[in-house]
Every structure is written in C-alpha cells, then in structure tokens.
C-alpha cells in the first residue's frame with residue numbers, strides 16, 4: 405500500500421478521507437496548517453503542521469514519508485468571502501496549489517486527487533449537470549478551482565503528473581461511527597445550521613421561497629461525506645492502476661429542496677426547526693443536481709449512504725456529541 409499525503413486532512417472532508425484511507429490500509433500523512441482544521445480530527449497516522457505554500461516543507465514531507473500520491477483538500481471555500489477577498493482566495497487556492505504541485509514535481513510524486521466543486525460550472529444550462537456542461541464559474545471561489553483544473557493537463561504533458569478532479573456537489577453528513585463531523589467556523593452549510601437552530605443557535609435563514617421548484621426553495625444534491633471519501637480512494641486506486649486523468653462529478657443525481665431538508669431534520673430530531681425566510685441570494689441557482697454516471701461507470705463508485713435521512717441522522721448523531729469546532733479551532 406502506498407503512502408498518501410492528505411493536504412487539508414484536519415478539515416471536514418479531508419479528515420473523513422484520512423479515516424477511509426487508513427481503513428483501506430494506506431499509510432496516511434496529514435498535512436494541514438490548522439487554519440480551519442482541528443487537531444481532534446487527527447485520529448491516527450502522521451501529522452505535519454504546515455502551509456501548502458511552504459514548498460521546502462512539503463518536499464521534505466513527501467520525501468521523508470515515501471509519499472506516492474497526494475489528495476488535496478486544503479483551500480478556502482466560502483463563496484461570499486471569495487468575492488470580497490480575491491487576494492486571499494487566489495493566494496491560498498491557486499498559489500498554494502501550484503506550490504504543492506511544484507513540490508510534487510520536484511519529488512517525482514505523480515498522482516494527484518483534487519477537491520474541485522460544482523461551482524466550476526457556473527449558471528446551470530441543463531439539469532442534471534454532466535461533466536460536459538460548460539465551465540463558466542460565476543464567483544471567485546469557482547474560478548480558483550477552475551484555474552487549477554485547467555493547469556493540471558499542462559503538468560501532465562510536461563511532467564507526467566496524472567490527476568483526478570472530483571467536482572463535489574453538497575458535501576454533508578458525518579462519519580457514521582460518530583468520530584468525525586462538520587465543523588466550519590463560521591458554519592455556512594445548511595444541515596449543521598439547521599441542527600444548530602434546534603439546539604439554541606440562531607434560526608435557520610432560508611434564502612428565497614419563490615424559486616421555480618416544487619416547494620419554492622432551492623434544490624441541491626446532497627452527498628454523504630463517507631461516500632465522498634470513498635470516491636477519493638477509488639480515484640486513487642484508478643490512478644494507481646494507470647487510469648487516465650479526468651474530472652468527475654460526485655453527487656447522487658437526486659435533488660432535495662431546502663424545505664425537504666428542514667422537514668427531514670424535524671423528522672429525525674423530533675424538534676421544530678426555527679426558520680426565517682429572506683430574499684434570494686445573488687448567484688444561487690434554483691437547482692444544482694449532478695449527473696454522476698461517469699464516476700459510477702469508470703471508477704466503480706456508487707453512493708451508498710447518501711439518502712437524506714441517513715445524512716441527517718449521521719450529522720445529528722455527531723452534533724449531539726458536542727464536538728463542533730468551538731471558536732479558535734478547538735473542536
């Protein structure tokens with residue numbers, strides 16, 4: 405089994421990927437600057453605290469641990485923040501990723517699994533969205549991810565570095581054993597905010613209830629973080645077996661509305677979710693649903709935990725543990 409460096413492995417999705425990799429028998433080196441990650445999410449393996457822009461430290465880490473592949477989760481990921489702070493987003497998500505790739509090239513590490521996003525598509529022209537849908541990001545965050553996707557073929561041509569970019573739709577849920585979960589600070593994602601609203605937090609803000617959807621609220625494709633982590637391990641296996649580089653959607657092909665999520669949270673917890681309804685947010689499409697046929701066909705990946713009820717149950721189980729990323733990164 406190979407040694408895998410997981411950049412951003414102390415964060416939400418990266419920590420689940422580390423766990424799935426360890427369960428599959430891989431040696432894992434988690435590399436994270438803890439700017440948004442949590443020490444408590446480091447459940448084993450090696451941890452190196454550092455910034456991906458520190459090329460020397462990344463190189464030493466790759467070399468000292470015999471790393472043969474990199475999974476890259478380390479990024480800033482708030483859309484509104486990215487629009488307000490392009491300097492910070494380009495510096496971390498583009499310059500940072502290019503530094504990581506530079507270190508990989510210098511150390512002859514040739515396999516890369518990249519956290520991309522549905523935001524690379526921009527305004528949906530058809531639904532569900534296939535990988536052939538035009539990529540025209542409408543915000544800075546999506547642009548930074550798209551810039552890396554566009555850079556990767558150049559690295560392959562020149563250095564032979566092969567890459568799989570996984571375009572996630574809405575990552576959600578928590579480790580089913582309750583060891584890990586979602587703890588962004590501030591938390592902007594729907595399910596943790598709904599759970600917070602029923603446990604003393606502010607009411608859940610719903611942005612628009614007049615969309616052309618069955619109940620008027622936005623429709624999104626929720627993918628369980630455990631299924632997402634599994635997609636990464638399959639992408640790694642694909643590259644290990646000599647598979648070609650490519651971009652893949654990771655979603656279920658099923659859309660659930662914000663209102664449906666609220667009702668599911670109420671059903672799972674037995675408590676009403678306090679909500680407020682405000683105006684639509686600029687740039688929010690009414691629906692975002694993935695066509696995931698390509699990853700199912702080529703990487704033999706199938707979502708098995710992404711029913712909305714199972715997602716909410718796992719998030720609620722973890723939410724009740726009290727491990728929720730208090731300010732300062734202490735979980």
Ligand SMILES: NC(=O)c1ccc[n+]([C@@H]2O[C@H](COP(=O)([O-])OP(=O)(O)OC[C@H]3O[C@@H](n4cnc5c(N)ncnc54)[C@H](O)[C@@H]3O)[C@@H](O)[C@H]2O)c1
Pocket residue numbers: 411412413414415416417418435436437438439440441442454455456457476477478479480481496500519520521522571572573574575576587588
């Ligand atoms: N959460 C989602 O719904 C979602 C959807 C699509 C794509 N993504 C992508 O998935 C990845 C992980 O998202 P997440 O929700 O786990 O976020 P997260 O903030 O929980 O995790 C990111 C991790 O990267 C670390 N990090 C950030 N910048 C770093 C740097 N310069 N050097 C070293 N470490 C650094 C942080 O400390 C954190 O532990 C991101 O690349 C994000 O763009 C997330």
